[in-house]
Amino acid sequence: MITKVVSSVVAGMGHHAVEAADGDTALVTAETLSPDLVFLDLHMPQMSGLEVLEQMRAILGLQAVPVVLLTISRDPRVVTKAAKFVVKDYLSKPAHPSKIRDKVKKYLGRVGGPSWLSYAPVCTGRTWADRICANRIF
Secondary structure, three states, X not given: OHHHHHHHXXXXXXXXXXXXXXHHHHHHHHHHXXXXXXXXXXXXXXXXXXXXXXXXXXOOOOOOOOEEEEEOOOOHHHHHHHHHOOOOEEEEOOOOHHHHHHHHHHHHOOOOOOOEEEEEOOOOOOXXXXXXXXXXOO
């Protein structure tokens, strides 16, 4: 459900969302596309959001990408771990569309235009070529 909301909000703002089905795919996609903003779910198959974030921060070119962590967790240990990997912001699930819009505006500073935003995980059923578009939002 949250994946549909994030994708819909992003598209409605004139950006393109590239979706990943799991943590491994999210990491490879982020490295390939160099997104401008990432919405990262804490709970994903194969690799957790924190594991993806830790590996992203070790990749040159992804170290400064703003990450908004999506989580239902209220565990302070999770926040402490995420802060270690420079999470820019958090959204509690389920996230209201206005909150998602606010985060996109906050970190991209505009509505529409070329930028990549990412959200993981989502199974889209689309081919890799369909995910690569004129605008870059992973």
